[in-house]
Amino acid sequence: MVLERAKKIEESGAYVYHLELGNPRQPAPREVMDKTIDALQQHAVGYTYSAGHPTLRQAVARRFSKHAGRPVTEANVAISPANLLISQFLELACDPGDRVVFFTPAFPTYWAAAAYVGLDVVSVPLDHRSGFDLSHRDVETALAANPKAILVNSANNPTGAVYSREVLEHLVGECERRGIFLLSDETYAEVAYSKPFFSVSRIPSRFALVMGSFSKMFSIPGFRTGFALGDPELIEKISLSTSTLISCLPVFTQLGAAAGLGVLDTYTASVRARCAAAVANCHEILRGSNALSYGVPVAGFYFFVDIGATGLDDMSFAKRLLEERHTAVTPGRSFGAAYTGFVRIATCGRIQDVLEGTRRLAAFADSLVAEGARVEEPAR
């Protein structure tokens, strides 16, 4: 609804600062675009395999072999839209009525997909005082719920946290031992800039599925192309589901993504630098406010900001910020019903807009606190 109201305001001629969209503005690698266009010019518009185009599967396998420190082959890789992989995973791991654990705050699609599949969600809230890091205790809480599946997301959207190798190894080991399916959503893996990222793909497991997305990797969300890594048996099930649901993905986008993998390290180095700079600049602005509290992200481009001191809940805050300051943010409840005291800021838009929007948000929050103080005075 924020997006629709923002559109209305824009149609009336006003300028809106968009801090609600995780839509990277960085141009995609030239290699990705050139290869995609080239494939179209060569009329690569037929069907391909449900598991994905072999060129892309092999390129992903090569990439992860290097990182995983163990052989990863085409049989460990399935291509599917990253968003769809969440439902596909839940469908194959669970039956309706089964229990799934999310560590919260959690990406909105997790909630929607769990509802779609008909699952009971057990939320394990992470401690905001530790920057929403995942602790051994959180893992124990998750396991104690005796779920069929667990979703874990490092680097995290919306908190910008990166979980430690030690805790992730513990989680994967316990899931393996107990036969719990684990989805490790590593969409933001390539944009961890101030803490080393650890991929669950490095731990052999029959129950863990790792997913990634070319959307954020190459700033091409419109390609709708992602990948899953896992045990060949799990990968076959994902491919069968892809065959049923969408048959396959376009050849040209897959060839484009494969071409990008050749320049991934150079490209993501520049994306990380850009993210880190945007986050540092926003942090400079936000820290000046006495109405906001937040952890500084170590990955990605989101701030998950506690607005509790303003006296407004997330919806009222987001609505008034949009109406009065023409700045759009995502209400915290999108990431779990408990987060009505938070909003999410995305810093991946045009940098001037991001900075101005952040200034407006901080000024708005400060004005609310000042106003609250004035309102309270007569009562004292």
Add this chain to the structure above:
Amino acid sequence: MVLERAKKIEESGAYVYHLELGNPRQPAPREVMDKTIDALQQHAVGYTYSAGHPTLRQAVARRFSKHAGRPVTEANVAISPANLLISQFLELACDPGDRVVFFTPAFPTYWAAAAYVGLDVVSVPLDHRSGFDLSHRDVETALAANPKAILVNSANNPTGAVYSREVLEHLVGECERRGIFLLSDETYAEVAYSKPFFSVSRIPSRFALVMGSFSKMFSIPGFRTGFALGDPELIEKISLSTSTLISCLPVFTQLGAAAGLGVLDTYTASVRARCAAAVANCHEILRGSNALSYGVPVAGFYFFVDIGATGLDDMSFAKRLLEERHTAVTPGRSFGAAYTGFVRIATCGRIQDVLEGTRRLAAFADSLVAEGARVEEPAR
């Protein structure tokens, strides 16, 4: 498995005649390709609406307003992969354990999607002596099963039948009266050449969803882009499901498809002419065989051929045809367990290949009958 074995034979250096793939060989309209490439060159790689890009939704609405004889607006149109729409429809119409009716033979994805959603399928077998046409009696049988949903597919894959306006009106009317959800799969609507096609979109209904695919319309199966038409309430539910599952489709493919709609009539006229010619030529070959029986398709590019007289079932026939004559066809059981006496031929490949493959199939079937007669003689 036919496809995999065919690949192996090709890898050994032999040539295989592919009559198993509904992968049109006709070049896509230049307008589609140019616009898609243009959009990529302009870097249209961001997110768009779950319901579809407004340009494409409006173009589809305009097209169907003209045909439906009543206003169709953007609110009546959702964009989603055609294949996915089958599961999306079943998910929103039914709960696990509910009953859905297919008129058989029926497209393989229907069976896979029903299994995915956990539905009980009631098959209503169409009469092959009437060319698998849909009759009032078939509709009554479907309704008597008291299903939550019915799938109907005219023009039909694999039979090439086009159902009459009168029977479809009866079906839609009864579904509306009884609150049964109806999916009208009109993927092959534009390739009806010898019987007028009637679209269910012409009948206002709260329960009917019409789906189409740009894959067959523009010979771009690799675009994975289709559309649904229906009551705004139904369309909103489809869009919500799209938002959950895949978030949205690429902007560039949608703009390409929209550009194609401007030249649709000219383009499909040439596709129809090509289909009709391929079908007529194959019919000339097949009629010469005394081992095969079939209805002549009035739409699309498939023959659903009764091979019962050969004494082989569909799997053995398909396997031996591939091994001995290097010709690949689809076994009938893909369209329903009852169709082990049939194979499907697709005539949309390279015409020389299609004709040679059809000749090989007819010769193989005749040789089986001749062999059978010889084997039987001593016993008389």
